[in-house]
Amino acid sequence: MEKPIIEIVETIDTARVYDELSDAKSGGICVFVGTVRDFTNNESVISLEFEAYKSMALKEMEKIVDQAAEKWSMNKVVIRHAVGLKKVQEPVVVIGVSTAHRDACFAACRYMIDTLKETVPIWKKEMFEDKSVWVSAHP
Amino acid sequence: MEVLLFGIAKDIVGKSEIRFSEADTLPGSVGDLKRRLIASYPEFGKLSSLAVAVNSEYATDAVFLTKNDEIAIIPPVSGG
Incomplete structure (x- = not known):
């Protein structure tokens, strides 16, 4: 596996992730993008505010990648979480992985x-x- | 000894860290710290969970604390 991209950022650019995961040895790329939904329990959500304990969050994200790497053969991995105020429809987290075959790709993601x-x-x-x-x- | 606060823990205490000075009796363990927090701020007892991180790792109640540790209160996480 290549060195994973693990980041906590102010703003997520979802357009970057394909190039970050594209890989000659991989037959598939799975990406999950978490976004801000407009309703929770029938109440209208204006925005979400994210806060991180950054140093520990990065360590825990590294552990998750290590655990996944023990279970599945992954070629490239991106884990990127946003912090700060996010409006409806904005991306807040991106999890992406490229693998040789799709079963491992879906499962690892x-x-x-x-x-x-x-x-x-x-x-x-x-x-x-x-x-x-x-x-x-x-x- | 400083204890970092995040999320709802920051709202409960009204600031982003708690400072125990040398003059205070420092909490000796994670369990001791949790008991003292709940005693001072009963709202902590109403949370779904209350975890403590010592030097950026989740720590059980038995873990001892020293004044140079980086200690953080971890209320229920909700990333993603």
Whole structure:
């Protein structure tokens, strides 16, 4: 596997990821792009605000790539998460992987986004018309 | 000893770090720190989970703390 691209950035440019993952030995590229949705539980979301414990978040993202690399043969990997205020439809996370065959590609991409949501110290606050809520904070 | 706060933890305390001075009794372990936080700020007890990172790694309640550690309160994460 080539050295993965693991970043926390202010703004995500989704157009870059194809070139970053394109690879002669790979027969497939899977990319998951997480974006801001306009409604949560029938309430209109204005924007999301993301905050990261950056040094630890980067370490946890590296661990996720290492774990995925033990399970699947990956050629190139991109994990890029945004911080700051994001409006509806804006991209907030990109997980991309290129592999020889598609089964590993889908599985590794799925594993990395699912694990990121569980372990990486990044928080989002949903901003509504009249309130704001830290997502998942309370049972 | 400084404890970094993120997300809802920052809102609960009203600042981005808690400082324990040398004059205070420093929390000796992760478990001790959590108990003291919940005692001072009961809102911490209402969260879905409350984790602590020591030097950028998740730490169990048994982990000892020293004043030079980088300590952070990790409320329930919600990236992605």
